[in-house]
Structures are given as C-alpha cells and as structure tokens.
Amino acid sequence: MWIMPEPRSVVVGVDGSPNSMAALRRAAREALERHARLDVVRVLEPEGARAPRPLRTVREWLRLRRTVAHALPRVQHLTTRLRVVPGAPGETLARAAEHAELLVIGARAHSEYGNPLGGDTVPVVRERARCEVVVCADHTATSTAP
16 A cells, blocks of 8 residues: 655744744745745644634634735745644644654744743754754844845
C-alpha cells in the first residue's frame, strides 16, 4: 500500500505584531524558495478554562486573511493555508509544525520579563519543535517588506 507523503510546508505564527509580520514575510520567502505550502497559524489562547467561542474563531480567521492579503499582496504561486488554533502559543505552534520543514515565529529581542528571547513562546518552540526554527526579533511597526 502506497501512503501519500505530507506536502512540504513552512509554518509561521502570526498575531499581527510587527515581529510576527516580519516572520510572515520571511516565511513566505522561504516557502517560495522551497516550493512548499505556507501554513499561517493564529493561536488563540483559551478564555479561562474554555476554548475560544466559535464566533471569535471566525472573526480571527477573517482578520488573519486580511492581514496575510495586506502583507503578501503580490506573491504568486504560493499555496497558503490559514489556521486559527486554540491553545498555548509555544506548544500549539510546535505541534502545528510537526511535519514542516521550517517554523518561523516573531519575538521581541528583550521581553519585559527579562527573557532575552522575548516572552514564553520562543523557548517552548525551540525545545519542542522537530524542525528548524527561525526567530524574527526586534522589528518596528515601520519595517518594510523584503
């Protein structure tokens, strides 16, 4: 029996911050160069003990679609999949990239909590991801496209 292999993919976490937008642009370049699908993931942290409400998930997906269209308006021949996934960001992104060639995330160069890698997400992703990880850090709102 022949089993169809997973399609080649590059996963990127996007939350709308300048660093995640830089990560989105970097991931798009990487996906084009690798002839891979671009998987854009928006992680929604649970609201208390509950999963995000369906209406919030739909709104976030529509917002993600607008964000990607604005950031990558002229990218041709790039298959893109948008996903809104509930969970803790680091664990969820590592799981989303389980079969990916590359995971690209954004992080501040210095967090207010003293972590030089910016927050809680980067260390978790670096520990749990099975693929190569690229961190885009310290971009400002005025960063331009590649």
